[in-house]
Amino acid sequence: MAKAPVRKNVSEENATKLIDELGHIKDKIDNEIKDGAGQFVEVEIASILSPKYHDRRWHDKMAIVELSKSIEAVGLIYPVVLRKLESGLERVIGFRRIEAFKHLDRQTIPAIILDNVSDEMAILLMATENMQREDISVYDETLAVIDYIKAATGDSQEQIEKLLYRFKNNNANKIDLKDEEKEKYFVINDILKKTGKLDVSGLLNRLGMLAMHPIIKEALSQNRLSFTNAQLLQKLSGNDEYLAAALKRVEEEGSSKRETAKIVGEYLDSPKIIENEINMLNEKIKKIKARGVMKLPKASQEKIQSHLDAILELIATK
Incomplete structure (x- = not known):
C-alpha cells in the first residue's frame, strides 16, 4: 500500500471561506422557512431561468407526480430558492417543486430570493441539495460530489478528474505525487469530510464510473x-x-x-467479442510502435515483441 502523503502547512483559506459562507446561506434559508410563508415571494414560474450548470442528471417523473399530489393535499412546505441575476431570477434549488407546480397548472410558486450569490456558491448549493436527495443514484451522487469539489477549489472538471486519477495511481504505487498534489489531496479530503458523504478513498473507488x-x-x-x-x-x-x-x-x-x-x-x-479484442489490441500495438519502440535497442524490441505475441496467442486461442 502506498504511504500516505506527509501533510504540509496547506492553505485552505479559499475553500474553507466558501464552505463557511455556504453554511451561513443555508442557515439563512432555514431561518426564513421557519419564519413562515410571509417571507416568501410569489414568482411567475415561466420567468424562472434554468441554471447555467446541469445540477441534475435524471428526474423520476413518477416522483414528480407524487410530489404534486402531496402539494395539492398539504401545500408546499419548502419554497424554491432563486438567485438574482442581471438577466432575471435563476433557479438554485427546487427543480422538482417547480415541475410539480407545472403539473398542477400553477402559474406562480413561493420562492426565497438570494442576492449576491456567485456561480461557485450556486453550484455548491445545488450540489449540496442533490447529495441530500433520498433517491439519488450512486452515479449522480458521485457527480454532485465532484461538482462540490470543483466549486470549492475553483478547479475545472478535467483538472479534478486528472488529479483523482493521479491519487488512485499513487495508492496503487504506480506514481509519486508532486508536492502541490499532496497539498491538494488534503484540501480535497477536508472538503469531502464536510459533505459527510465520502472521503478521498471512497471517491476513488467510484472513479471508474466516469469512464x-x-x-x-x-x-x-x-x-x-x-x-x-x-x-x-x-x-x-x-x-x-x-x-x-x-x-x-x-x-x-x-x-x-x-x-x-x-x-x-x-x-x-462470443467470436465477435474476441475479434473486437484482437482488433483493439492491434490498434494498441500500432500506437506502441509509433511511440519510438523501433528506436530502442534490438534486445528491447525483441522483448516487447515477445510479450505482444504471447498476448495475441492467448486471445486467439480463447
Whole structure:
C-alpha cells in the first residue's frame, strides 16, 4: 500500500471561506422557512431561468407526480430558492417543486430570493441539495460530489478528474505525487469530510464510473443498475450490440452479481467479442510502435515483441 502523503502547512483559506459562507446561506434559508410563508415571494414560474450548470442528471417523473399530489393535499412546505441575476431570477434549488407546480397548472410558486450569490456558491448549493436527495443514484451522487469539489477549489472538471486519477495511481504505487498534489489531496479530503458523504478513498473507488460506456452511465444515473453490475457489464463496452443486449437481460431478470457475471461471460465467449479484442489490441500495438519502440535497442524490441505475441496467442486461442 502506498504511504500516505506527509501533510504540509496547506492553505485552505479559499475553500474553507466558501464552505463557511455556504453554511451561513443555508442557515439563512432555514431561518426564513421557519419564519413562515410571509417571507416568501410569489414568482411567475415561466420567468424562472434554468441554471447555467446541469445540477441534475435524471428526474423520476413518477416522483414528480407524487410530489404534486402531496402539494395539492398539504401545500408546499419548502419554497424554491432563486438567485438574482442581471438577466432575471435563476433557479438554485427546487427543480422538482417547480415541475410539480407545472403539473398542477400553477402559474406562480413561493420562492426565497438570494442576492449576491456567485456561480461557485450556486453550484455548491445545488450540489449540496442533490447529495441530500433520498433517491439519488450512486452515479449522480458521485457527480454532485465532484461538482462540490470543483466549486470549492475553483478547479475545472478535467483538472479534478486528472488529479483523482493521479491519487488512485499513487495508492496503487504506480506514481509519486508532486508536492502541490499532496497539498491538494488534503484540501480535497477536508472538503469531502464536510459533505459527510465520502472521503478521498471512497471517491476513488467510484472513479471508474466516469469512464464507463454511455448506456451504462445512463442506467446508473436512473437507478436501473447497481455499481457492481455496471463494473461487470463494462467488460462488454467494446461491442455496443452485446452490451445493450446484456444490459437488457440484467435489468429484466433483476440479476445478482453472480448472475450478471454469467451473462457477461456468455457474451465475452462470443467470436465477435474476441475479434473486437484482437482488433483493439492491434490498434494498441500500432500506437506502441509509433511511440519510438523501433528506436530502442534490438534486445528491447525483441522483448516487447515477445510479450505482444504471447498476448495475441492467448486471445486467439480463447
